[in-house]
Amino acid sequence: MDYLLDLFVKHWLPLTVTLMFVFVGLNLAKRLLFNSQKFPSNEHLFPRQLLMLALMLAAIIAIVVSLPLPSETQSEILKLIGLLLSGILAFASTSVFTNLAAGAMMRFTHPFRTGDFVRIDQYFGRITERGLFDCEIQTETRELISLPNAWLIGRPISTARSSGTIVSVNLSLGYDIHHSTIEDLLKKAAIDSGLEDPFVHIQELGDYSVTYKVNGLLKDVKNLLTARSKLYTSVLDFLHNNDVEIVSPAFMNQRRLADGQRILPQAAQPKQASKREPKQALAEDIVFDKAENAAQIEKRKEELIAQREELEKQLDEADKELKPALQEHINMLAEQITLLEQTPQEKE
Structure with missing residues (x-):
């Protein structure tokens, strides 16, 4: 009996421990990494999985070292594990690690957030997801495009500021109308379309026409497409209603025109709203539905996390009588954050 006990203590006790x-350790790590409420977004899931994989690898090495085997055999097993890992890394595509490094870099630089309007080369749309390997944008045609992080990191990214962006339109008019008249009409058109602080620039003095650019500040950035269309419509209405012809003097037509005749469309009769007609939806509600949903979820999570952090600070300084109520409120916020994290995203 003593012999068996000594044999167990000498050879099998280290392995058992x-x-x-x-x-x-693995169960505790799994609970902390995947059930913790300290992570504000599902975008952190992949790094947690990588960390869990590293812990499992370390656990395998620890088990091999504690096996009651000769040191030469343990060394051969460890070399075999090392060869397997080297083979996996060698056969893996280098683009995977490039995109991973680019994704990590973008986590520090923060060029955009979920829901932002961005323009990257020929792509324009709203950010719906930010992953470690790629980012997904929803375009004006409601398509979802995944752009690799390595491709993004090497290109300039234009992001519309959430506090407001400039909406503008260029148009060419003849020299026969004074620029002050045009500037006044264009500013009024910008204000009528819902833009703030309008201003007009003369872009070019051409051989036959003057190029104007009217600009205005749009505070509600998520309605960018509708704001542009409203500005174009308002510019047409204000210029036509004030007998300003939106063609340069080089305009030619195959039919004969009387002297002084202008090319102006007749004003459309205002359409009476019918009670039966459904309310017309904004283009952004249809085109950028996934991006808007992702942005609202992200914003709500940030608000809940800020509330939870504030309550956690109060919990440390609160009296014993108030701590249970504060802790219950913190737990409730944590559950809401978990529900938001688990909100399914539309897959197409």
Whole structure:
């Protein structure tokens, strides 16, 4: 009996203790990494999975070292594990690691957030997802395009500021109308379309026409497409209603025109709204539905996390009588954050 006990203590006790520590440690790590409420977004899921994989690899090495085997055999097993890992890394595509590094860099630079309007080369749309390997944008045609992070990191990214962006339109008019008249009409058109602080620039003095650019500040950035269309419509209405012809003097037509005749469309009769007609939806509500949903979820999560952090600060300084109520409120906020994290995104 003493011999068996000595044999167990000498050869199998280290392995038993190691297995216990590995079992408890991995379960604790899994609980902390995947059930913790300290992570504001599902975008952190992949790094947590990588960390869990590294812990499992370390656990395998610890088990091999604690096995009651000769040191030469343990060394051969560890070399075999190293060869397997080297083979996996060698056969893996280099683009995977490039995109991973680019995604990590973009986490520090923060060139955009979920829901922002961005223009990257020929692509324009709203950000719907930010992953470690790629970012997804929803375009004006409601398509979802995934752009690799390595491709993004090497290109300039234009982001519309959430506090407001400039909406503008260029048009060419003849020299026969004074620029002050045009500037006044264009500013009024910008204000009528819902833009703030309008201003007009003369872009070019051409051989036959003057190029104007009217600009205005749009505070509600998520309605960018509708704001542009409203500005174009308002510019047409204000210029036509004030007998300003939107063609340069080089305009030619195959039919004969009387002297002094202008090319102006007749004013459309205002359409009476019918009670049966459904309310017309904004283009952004249809085109950028996924991006808007993702932006609202992200914003709500940030608000809940800020509330939870504030309550956690109050909990440390609160009296014993108030701590249970504060802790219950913190737990409720944590549950709401979890529900938002688990909100399914539309897959197409």
